Amino acid sequence: MFPEHDTVDVFIGIDVGKTDHHAVAIDRTGKKLLDKPLPQDEAKLRALINKVTGHGRILVVVDQPATIGALPLAVARDMGVMVGYLPGLAMRRIADLHPGEAKTDARDAAIIADAARTMPHTLRSIVLADEQAAQLSMLCGFDDDLAKQATATSNRIRGLLTQIHPALERTIGKHLDHPVMPALLEKYPGPAELRRAGQKRVATFMRKYAPRGGNAWAADIFEALDQQSVTVAGTDAAGLVLRQLATQLAQLRTSREEVFEQVEKLVADHPLCDLLMSMPAVGVRTAARIITEVTGKHFETAGHLASYAGLTPVTWRSGTSIRGDHPSRKGNKVLKRALFLSAFAALKDPVSRAYYDRKRAEKKKHNQALIALARRRCDVLFAMLRDGTFYTTPTTPEAPIATAA
Structure with a gap:
């Protein structure tokens, strides 16, 4: 049961949108008090809630509590109004119980309001996020995006190396998570560049990023280079792409480290840490x-x-x-x-x-x-x-x- 559902007099269902919402308000008997579109605007949202305030205690329910639904919930909370949300899957199943097949914002808002009135067990309670949680949500979402991009970039590097020099990929690929490998590919982005640099220079470069493993990894790389004497078509173009991908991978990992520092600070400051x-x-x-x-x-x-x-x-x-x-x-x-x-x-x-x-x-x-x-x-x-x-x-x-x- 949704907390304090029995004390609610007015149920406002809001079908949220990027620029415009649609709101339907009904009382406990099911009588429609309001049915209107409204923009994603604080003043309009306040005016809508004020319009039905005289009918008793209000519950505002949305179908998306985050992103495009964040402002209506924040306004309602600021006005001292109860808030909740109806999960999308539950809403779609409830919609099948209503007559008609139309898919409109007005119909969806009416379904949300009616579900809030008659099926409180389908609702989810929300205590709107404090500033720390809101920042964490944004940073964690961005970190997830960066992680996906880094994985895709790593896979692209492995794919290109496999295409032009499989033995080199087997050597570099297993250490690609270490910062030294993107840096190496950024400076020497292909078999020809590595051979021209020579093992001694490559080892010296790698020791800057991997003091313990630099020499051994450089020896493994040149051992892999000796396993293939032919040049695969497209190797020169792959070198240009590899340099860009290596730079991109290093930047993505640096961004993740910066984001993690902020996440770590916010978590450390949170009461539940x-x-x-x-x-x-x-x-x-x-x-x-x-x-x-x-x-x-x-x-x-x-x-x-x-x-x-x-x-x-x-x-x-x-x-x-x-x-x-x-x-x-x-x-x-x-x-x-x-x-x-x-x-x-x-x-x-x-x-x-x-x-x-x-x-x-x-x-x-x-x-x-x-x-x-x-x-x-x-x-x-x-x-x-x-x-x-x-x-x-x-x-x-x-x-x-x-x-x-």
Whole structure:
């Protein structure tokens, strides 16, 4: 049940848009009080809420709580109005229950308002993000974009090297995550340039970035160069592209480091930092994602949080032919990925490793065991956030994975 739903007198459903929204307001009996388009403008939003203020307590519900829906929620909060959101998938399913097949902003806004009035269980509570969480959300999203671009650029470099000199790719590719390799390709972007520079000069250059491995890696590179004597068509053009890609990769990684410094500072300043990072394998980026995706939202139980994160199994049963539990494909994918990767990193923790090994002994595959571990850790996370307590390690082998004490 949506908190304090019984005290609401007016339900405003807003179908948000980039430049224009559409709002429908109805009272508790279902009577339509307002139905109008409005621009993405603070003054107009305030005027709309003021227009129905005399009818009682108001609940504003949107279908997108972030990006284009952020301003309506911020205005409502500033005016002391309750806010919530209706997930897009739930809205589409509810829309199928209404007559008509039209897809208009007015119809969608009316569906949101009516769902808020009659189906409070479909709504999600929102405590609008504070400044720290808002900044973290933007920075983490940008960091995700940078990570994707860096991965794509690395793959493009590997692809080009494989095309023109496979042996060289096998040597450089396995160390491409080290800063020395992009710097090397930026200065000597092809087999011909490397040969002209010579092993001694290349080793000297590489030692600036990799003092310990520079000499050995330079020897491996020239050993790889000796394995191919022919020049593949397009090698010269590939050199031009490789130099640009190497520069781009180095810039992307520098940008990620700068963003990470800001994320680290914001997480360190957040009240939940010490609590979240007391849990094994919860680092800065995982803590940041928990802050942006979990805090400020209301979850009745640990199961609700796990469902929101997409960590609850889905049972498929139909007669005797289809039986089994399968991973959910729904939920918050950003949070699910963060918790999954955190669970993978937690395999170094003895308690988490013991739980993972127990699931493997039950004939579960690697990913299934990791999802089970992520779900178990999600339960602990819920208890920690609910009680405001730090993670404590079990003292006996048979104890649960962890307790919040």
